[in-house]
Amino acid sequence: MEATIEEITKALDSERTPLISVLHAVQAELGYLSTEGLKIVAKKLDIPLSKVYGVATFYTLLDTEEKGENVIRLCESAPCHIKGATNILTELQDKLDIDVGETTDDNKFSLEMTSCLGICAVAPAIMINGTVYGNLTSKKLDSILDRY
Amino acid sequence: MRNCGHIDPENIKDYITRDGYQALGTVVTELKPIEVIEIIEQSGLRGRGGAGFPTGLKWKFTHQAAGKEKYVVANADEGEPGTSKDRLIMEGDPHSLLEAMAIAGYAIGANTGYIYIRGEYQLAIKRLKIAIAQAKEMGLLGENLFDSGFNFEIKIREGAGAYVCGEETALLKSIEGERGEPQVKPPYPTNEGLWGQPTLINNVETLANIAVIIREGAEWFNEIGTEGCPGTKVFTLSGDVENEGIIELPMGTPLRRIIEGFGGGMVDDKEFKVAQSGGSSGGCMPKELLDTPMDYDSLAEIGMTLGSGALLVMDETHCIVDIAKCLMQFFKHESCGKCVPCREGNKRLYNRLDKISKGEGELEDLERLRDLADTMSKTALCGLGQMAPTSIYTTLKYFKDEYLTHIEDNNCTTGSCRGLVDLEVQDKRGGKDYGNNN
Numbered sequence: 001m002e003a004t005i006e007e008i009t010k011a012l013d014s015e016r017t018p019l020i021s022v023l024h025a026v027q028a029e030l031g032y033l034s035t036e037g038l039k040i041v042a043k044k045l046d047i048p049l050s051k052v053y054g055v056a057t058f059y060t061l062l063d064t065e066e067k068g069e070n071v072i073r074l075c076e077s078a079p080c081h082i083k084g085a086t087n088i089l090t091e092l093q094d095k096l097d098i099d100v101g102e103t104t105d106d107n108k109f110s111l112e113m114t115s116c117l118g119i120c121a122v123a124p125a126i127m128i129n130g131t132v133y134g135n136l137t138s139k140k141l142d143s144i145l146d147r148y
Numbered sequence: 149m150r151n152c153g154h155i156d157p158e159n160i161k162d163y164i165t166r167d168g169y170q171a172l173g174t175v176v177t178e179l180k181p182i183e184v185i186e187i188i189e190q191s192g193l194r195g196r197g198g199a200g201f202p203t204g205l206k207w208k209f210t211h212q213a214a215g216k217e218k219y220v221v222a223n224a225d226e227g228e229p230g231t232s233k234d235r236l237i238m239e240g241d242p243h244s245l246l247e248a249m250a251i252a253g254y255a256i257g258a259n260t261g262y263i264y265i266r267g268e269y270q271l272a273i274k275r276l277k278i279a280i281a282q283a284k285e286m287g288l289l290g291e292n293l294f295d296s297g298f299n300f301e302i303k304i305r306e307g308a309g310a311y312v313c314g315e316e317t318a319l320l321k322s323i324e325g326e327r328g329e330p331q332v333k334p335p336y337p338t339n340e341g342l343w344g345q346p347t348l349i350n351n352v353e354t355l356a357n358i359a360v361i362i363r364e365g366a367e368w369f370n371e372i373g374t375e376g377c378p379g380t381k382v383f384t385l386s387g388d389v390e391n392e393g394i395i396e397l398p399m400g401t402p403l404r405r406i407i408e409g410f411g412g413g414m415v416d417d418k419e420f421k422v423a424q425s426g427g428s429s430g431g432c433m434p435k436e437l438l439d440t441p442m443d444y445d446s447l448a449e450i451g452m453t454l455g456s457g458a459l460l461v462m463d464e465t466h467c468i469v470d471i472a473k474c475l476m477q478f479f480k481h482e483s484c485g486k487c488v489p490c491r492e493g494n495k496r497l498y499n500r501l502d503k504i505s506k507g508e509g510e511l512e513d514l515e516r517l518r519d520l521a522d523t524m525s526k527t528a529l530c531g532l533g534q535m536a537p538t539s540i541y542t543t544l545k546y547f548k549d550e551y552l553t554h555i556e557d558n559n560c561t562t563g564s565c566r567g568l569v570d571l572e573v574q575d576k577r578g579g580k581d582y583g584n585n586n
């Protein structure tokens with residue numbers, strides 16, 4: 001882990017205040033930002049751990065807890081809401097048998113809520129990891145989940 | 149958006165064929181910085197990020213400010229729910245943003261630009277990176293542009309999922325690697341911005357207007373739109389209209405024309421009920437206001453906002469209390485927690501609305517909603533808390549009856565408030581049909 005993080009901080013060395021870019025890259029590499037990982041980041045960038053931790057917990061796309069292999073983020077903003085996002089939520093909860101903030105027993109999916117994903121014309125929408133899906137229906141949801 | 153769909157966004161030659169980088173060339177070889185600023189001032193362009201601040205004036209302030217170094221920052225955080233115009237501009241015409249940033253850099257005296265873009269916009273990030281690399285290769289970014297001695301480089305910073313980071317001072321904190329919390333103004337970023345240096349922050353759509361204004365002239369721009377708000381506005385139309393999507397129209401186009409003419413009218417010919425203009429922090433416009441010209445001034449006059457140009461159109465099947473609750477859920481989640489009026493206010497607004505939606509509301513709740521809204525709009529630190537109650541004000545004004553039906557009759561006529569709908573009805577609505585568009 002230390003070597004990976006060192007490589008990342010070196011690559012971003014030319015940036016002034018690279019903390020958030022580093023955290024993005026560390027998460028992409030290691031899955032989530034563990035306490036141990038944050039400690040190494042703090043050391044490499046010579047920033048107090050408290051600050052690194054404060055930043056990591058401020059942003060919703062940065063995870064300080066281990067999540068499932070795939071993170072499903074369901075949009076709960078108004079344009080999706082009026083197109084039935086609440087029904088999609090119920091559907092996801094039933095299909096995955098988990099609540100928002102939880103991970104399935106096989107560690108395959110975590111379920112989270114998010115604000116607008118910027119694809120409101122095809123509401124309701126979800127984002128799985130970095131990919132967005134719109135115009136969701138129950139059937140479509142099944143076929144999307146099958147891909148993971 | 150003139151190039152979106154007409155060019156290959158991953159090929160700089162397409163952009164150049166359509167007069168791309170011509171304005172930058174003219175600016176750095178023929179014009180003095182102050183002359184560039186004068187053109188932008190004369191054009192009357194106002195910021196498209198929400199507040200409508202005169203762009204030329206902002207450029208002038210940053211130009212005049214003293215600093216070791218200056219910066220240009222493009223606000224591409226686009227977090228306002230129901231808005232995706234900046235994404236389209238960046239995905240479809242990324243060079244228009246880069247060219248404008250270089251022009252702005254020349255005008256204010258900056259050699260570095262940052263694009264602060266939300267982390268969710270992966271395709272736009274990819275296209276911008278390609279665009280920057282191609283522009284550098286062709287000598288349109290980098291050192292000594294057009295042999296003028298002017299240098300300009302552009303860097304991308306990815307946001308990490310926080311609506312408040314769209315607010316300019318929070319955005320700068322985020323680039324500085326801190327928690328994205330808004331700061332007390334003044335000092336304004338034009339004087340003390342990124343790393344304490346004078347910084348120009350403009351929205352992506354604002355910047356996308358720059359090159360074309362330089363090329364076609366301020367007068368040409370003046371002729372589009374209204375007197376106080378020249379130019380076009382890009383609207384993101386969503387909700388219960390036939391054609392959802394993004395459309396660029398002259399400022400001041402009436403709401404009715406946008407919905408009927410460009411949105412193709414309501415889905416299934418249902419009755420129009422309300423349109424929320426400006427995103428979650430915008431006001432809710434009832435049928436009586438359908439003929440309002442959509443520009444900053446006309447909307448401000450009636451307590452509404454143009455904001456980001458988001459237009460969420462809803463038909464008669466949606467409940468006002470349910471919508472208001474959904475909006476407050478958003479603000480409750482996105483409040484950064486730094487100031488008390490916003491942190492507590494949004495929570496309490498949400499709780500009152502939740503109570504009303506469950507049939508437990510009392511008449512005095514409406515008074516309390518208004519009091520809370522007043523406190524927040526007067527005392528919150530930044531625009532998030534100040535604008536969060538806009539939907540409360542406007543729905544209490546135009547849809548008070550609907551609140552009263554929930555409170556006095558324990559009834560939600562649309563069936564949206566699940567707590568108030570009997571089980572039989574809920575079964576029908578809870579089937580596999582997710583709304584009108586699928």
Ligand SMILES: Cc1cc2nc3c(=O)[nH]c(=O)nc-3n(C[C@H](O)[C@H](O)[C@H](O)COP(=O)(O)O)c2cc1C
Nearest residue numbers: 195196197223226227314315316350351354531532
């Ligand atoms: C809570 C909040 C969120 C904002 N979000 C955005 C945003 O996503 N994009 C944007 O361009 N401006 C946003 N703004 C406005 C910016 O603070 C700033 O006014 C704008 O970037 C200035 O650019 P302009 O003059 O070109 O409009 C937001 C403001 C507030 C208070």
Ligand code: FES
Nearest residue numbers: 075080116117120
């Ligand atoms: S509201 Fe869900 S994607 Fe915009």
